[in-house]
Amino acid sequence: MSTLVLSGSPTGGRLSRFFRPLVEFLDGIRLARAMAHRYDVLARKSDAELAAGGIRRQDIPRLVVNGKYDL
Numbered sequence: 001m002s003t004l005v006l007s008g009s010p011t012g013g014r015l016s017r018f019f020r021p022l023v024e025f026l027d028g029i030r031l032a033r034a035m036a037h038r039y040d041v042l043a044r045k046s047d048a049e050l051a052a053g054g055i056r057r058q059d060i061p062r063l064v065v066n067g068k069y070d071l
Helices: 010-044 047-052 057-066
Strands: none
Touching: 010 057, 047 057
16 A cells, blocks of 8 residues: 655645745635625615615625625
């Protein structure tokens, strides 16, 4: 039986540094899509529905950007 042990080799460090900008870019896209979805869901609600949650329509952008509201 064989066992493969992965350690922090110098090549692995370079490889992760190489892909880090791509990973951060994709994370940014994921975050932007999630924010857009939260905004769309809140924007579709009526003023009465928003008020029931203690939200005013003008607060929607701030809530979405600051992540203060979960769906």
